[in-house]
Amino acid sequence: MNSATDVVRDAGGEPLAYYEEEHREGVRWAQDLCPAEGAPLAAVAERVVVDLAGWGATTQALLGRALAERGASLEREFDTYTHALRESSKPPEPVRLPEKLAPFAAQAVDPQTLRAA
Known part of the structure; x- marks a missing residue:
């Protein structure tokens, strides 16, 4: 539930x-x-476009695509978070990556590879 x-x-x-x-x-x-657990995505999308016609919705990519196939328009939504380090009372905790992972510069990755991911 x-x-x-x-x-x-x-x-x-x-x-x-x-x-x-x-x-x-x-x-x-x-x-x-x-979607409810076990509900077929096609059935969900069919009913949503009827019951929620004229509404906006925030959903996962698979349901978004199924809705778009039935006439809904897609819009990407995202949030940006910032932290003012100079105004902070204490420094942020250092990031600890899981074993076998290492950071690298974003410029080292082909943008098309990121887009595909």
């Missing part, structure tokens, strides 16, 4: 997806839209 408060259900009343309802700039929004 998902902790989300709202549910998209199939015709028989079975849960297909869960989400938290929000409003963004006057638009109803299905935040964290995720």
Whole structure:
């Protein structure tokens, strides 16, 4: 069971997806839209485009693609986090990478390789 408060259900009343309802700039929004365990992705997408027509949604890539195949428009969302080191009361903890991993300069990686990942 998902902790989300709202549910998209199939015709028989079975849960297909869960989400938290929000409003963004006057638009109803299905935040964290995720399929119910075992629900076929195609069935979820079919029902979401009907039940939540006109809504925005934040979801994982696979469901996003399935929705786009049914007419939804895609928009990438991301967050940027910063930390003002000079204003910090204590320095950040050093990053400890798992064994067998090592840092390297971002310029050392081909951007197409990152995009594919």
